Amino acid sequence: MNLSHRMLDPVFFQSEDVVQLSKSLLGKFLATEIEGIRTIGKIVEVEAYDGTMDKACHAYLNKRTKRTEIMFAQGGHAYIYLCYGIHHLFNIVTAPAGIPHVILLRGLEPIENIDTMLSRRNMQKLQSRLTAGPGVLSKAMGISTALNGINLIAPNSPIWLEDRGLIIANEDIIAAPRIGVDYAEECALWPWRFYIKDNKWVSKK
């Protein structure tokens, strides 16, 4: 194990500035170890959601339901839900307990064990659609709703985040409106989607 590959510090996930924090996730690494197989990808695209005031967030106006309850946990947990009956979308819960902030991962650059990712996606050739998009990246990484609510910071967690010392320059971070939240009225226009400029593994232009 390379010593420069450190798990992200638990403090990282406690920030109450979910927009800044989501930008900070660009260039960090998402790792999973599912059924003994490790896969790793570099985070290249994210979206911020803030349940206190964001109509695009499932926990808008701090709404607590069985589904949204995990968003109110302490930062560092996983919020994974089923979208369109098919796709398992992976979010990182952030902020101290009681504040429903989450960050959706939308794009990954595959780094380690790409063969396994291809196999999970039933793909033969490496193409950006392997991990460009929130549903497909979960599939490639072996993430499903079975892991909803886990603590990403816990030792031996099957999903964790690493800092490998990579710095993304501010001028290489593009801000844009979030995808698929047209119903969220004025919030739909907020530039809370962030991605690495010119990166092949971003879900859309």
Add this chain to the structure above:
DNA sequence: CACGGGATCGTCT
């Protein structure tokens, strides 16, 4: 390449 429709099921009304 652009568009359109179908898949599929948990969640909330």
Add this chain to the structure above:
DNA sequence: GACGATCCCGTGT
């Protein structure tokens, strides 16, 4: 009972 923080595939150009 309606509807998604999506994706794939078929069709037409």
